[in-house]
Amino acid sequence: MLDRMRRPRPDEGMTIRVLTVVQDIDTDLRHGLGGRGAPSAARRLRRLLAAQAVVLAGLDGTVAVAGPDPDPDELAALLAQTYENGTPAHRPPWSAVPLIVAGELSGALAVREGAEAELAAVGTLVSRSLDHAALRRARGRIAQAELRTLRAQISPHFLHNALSVIGARIRTDPARARTLLNDFADYLRYSFSAQGDYATVADELQAIQTYLELQRARFDDRMELSVRMAPEILPVAIPFLVIQPIVENAVRHGLEPKPGPGSISVSGFGEGPLCVIEIEDDGVGMEPEFAQAILAGSGGRAVVSPDTGRASVGLANVDQRLRTVYGPEYGLVIETARGGGTKVVIRVPRFMRGVVAN
Amino acid sequence: MSGPRRVRVTSPQTRIALSRGHRPAQHLLPQPVPGSPDEGELAHARAVFHRQRRLAARTLCLLALLLFGLSGLLGAAAWLGRVSVLGIPVSWLLLMAASYPLLLVIAVFHVRGAERIERPGRSGRPGPSERPGPSERRGPSRRRGR
């Protein structure tokens, strides 16, 4: 064992150098064959292959050359031959290999006076890098698409409750029913509005107000409510509908199972460059392990509460959206205990590139 | 606070990210490109920008004229110190009180000008088309990159 570790490795420095070059090429090709890094990648490939000239050609006509410029006709013929068959082509002193990314031809790597055995291996390497780059770009798009699908899921539970509360009051208190119906219409318009992914804190608060008015009617006003907002944070942009699901969670899982009156407080303030919003209720609370399970479960998979037998999708959804938009350190913080109420804290930067309220 | 002691809980990702402390920022979302890509709107936005820039330049020139002019005047015209109004030398009075109202006037003129440029439906606008109402405009203009 010890013996093997001591065995001299004459090519150690070489290995590190080659691996570094490979990594650099991968970074250069981050924006594809037409990207800004392509000429730099061609230069690195030229050094790696010790060739006279290296050409990185994209199928869309972009060409990055390192070394003396090739004769255009000669290069065109070589590329045409490569593309035609999708196999390595030779027109001495040039040779070329096709670059196949995810099963599709996307360009070619041509070399003048280079070793052919190495060319094939390097061609595969470049293809992998391009594939990697495409996947990286796709990941961003997926995150964005996911954000859109996660957005604004109004719970059917709430729709049903709201309509039955209003229905119950149409006879006994038509005026209130009318106000509630208007509130409900406002709320629906806000939740369905397709204007971008972000809203200001003020807009969000407006939506909660409507929601809470409806809930208070259901609770026959035995729910006390207080909102304390520092005005500095009202114009801050945050992801659409992040406060409301937390308030809804507080009502459904905190106050509904609790006998007697309950209270909810929503407060917000600036903390240096951060904007902090706290939603606290004095309801039944939950097992910290259960809260942990909700947040650990990703996105759509619902964790069913052992007490109420109901799922709590809202919190996990908000948590995931916050992390997607702002990064992992800005996830939700839940402070809870069984029988001790719940406090949920949203803490996000006041400014984040790209987060702009419409 | 009554009842049992609450426990602080976060998602595992958040817990790890917070405990790891310093690390380079990484954006999961693609870096957005600000602004709207609509060509017509672009031409209009350019026109607004140029008018605002002219206005700002004018205001800045006025401000420089006031500040450097007044100080130059007080430096050059020593006789202003020998004249006095209500017992106060005129040059002191100019320095102590006269500049503030003038500054205010310059600022008010600028703000009125800037708001006039921004006001919708103004005639003589150098845009490619009549500007639609604000509610229509807002619909297609996504500010986020795609």
Add this chain to the structure above:
Amino acid sequence: MTALLAIGLLFAASMAIGVYGVRATRSTTPDFLVASRRVSPGWNAMAIAGEYVSAASVLGLAGLMLKNGIGTLWYAVGFTAGYVAVAALVAGPMRRSGAYTVPDFADYRLGSERIRKLCAVIVLVIMWLYLVPQFKGAGVVLHLVSGTPYWVGVVLAGAVVTASIAAGGMRSATYVQGFHYVVKLLFIAVPAVFLVAHAGDGARTEALRMDVSDWSRPLLDLESSGQPLLATWSVLLATTLGAVGLPHVIMRFHTSASAWMARRVAVGVIVLLGVFYLFPAVYGLLGRVFTPELVDGGDTDTVTVVLPGEIVPGTWGSVLTAVVAAGAFAAFLSTSSGLLMALAGGLSHDLTRPSVPRLRLAVAAGALVAVLLSLPAQRVDINVAVGWAFAVAASTFCPLLVLGIWWRGLTPAGAAAGLAAGVCAATGSALASVLTDPGPGWLVVLLAQPAAWTVPLAFAVMIGVSLLGRPPEWAERAVLRLHSPNA
């Protein structure tokens, strides 16, 4: 003793507003939000003025005036004129960018993490330069009213402001700062009127006597250079353009609901500053008659607090002293809380990853450094040090914001080069002017107040280096969005 009581009361009131001032409304009315929808532009303007009117204005202006002459008032003119530039150049566009801090703006406009960090470092430089005179002011005032040594006052002030932030004293910063503006205005204006009335005819005439001395010359000179016009212009350039780039004040515009509102708020600030700056001159003029001995002692920064006791003896005198001391303390408290929050934000958010304990830690660390820097600064004139902070802001963030907002061609490389050139040149000259004495002439002016050359230098470097490169293709849209009425 009365003064300590007044300061204590002021501090308690500030804490109460800071922690509980967040408007609370019970659910009895359906429109519980209407009350807290938006900050009114008036409050916002008062908050900005409150954060902006620092010990430099309350103590330093009268002090430097007593020492150097009437021309010192050009500082006040420049401080106010800065808001004309703010209204015209940055208020609206800055609000539209959504950026809260200057590093945020750099991120929005240039999309570069490195420039964000560079900006954060410059924020630290400006904030510390600005904090030192504030702490000096607090140390001097506490020394005067309670007889504690200077260093005790500075340390105590550092502890008080750190504790108040840690306890949530800046949670509703807008209301605290607005309240402080009112306190400063009243606590300076009312005693001023009182003192003028009590000074007597002879003293009033004496105070307004124009003679042939340099003191009466309505231009400002620095370190007796003999180049008053150059000195005046350099100070004007620094104060006017520095106000554009002051990181802690720019943040306050984020509170405005819209760009339209932000511009109007800036105009409101001009009014509030114009009203305030009428009064420090009174202390300077009367000080020349009643307390000329302060000039020889080198304690001119104390004139505002000393004067009431000199003119009005007895109980009323000590009451007035208490009032003025409380006003000076309000100036210290509001400005240094704002400065420390901006500094801690940069330390905890831009330079490292954010978290709350670290924000508090950053506040404490920032205050500690400021206290240590202030201890040897007892002899530095408040207004001179503040002038340096303005000069650094004018030669770094002012070009960054102005070019970033009004010129599409700004590139990250250009911005970085200009910022680096500006911060090195401006801080270098300030240091050089402390350490060396080149004698009378224009050189001493260009070192003592370097804005006259560092601002053009920073602009030139930023533009020149930007022209060598190419801005990213989205740069134009990022700029146009700042001016688009429906953004």
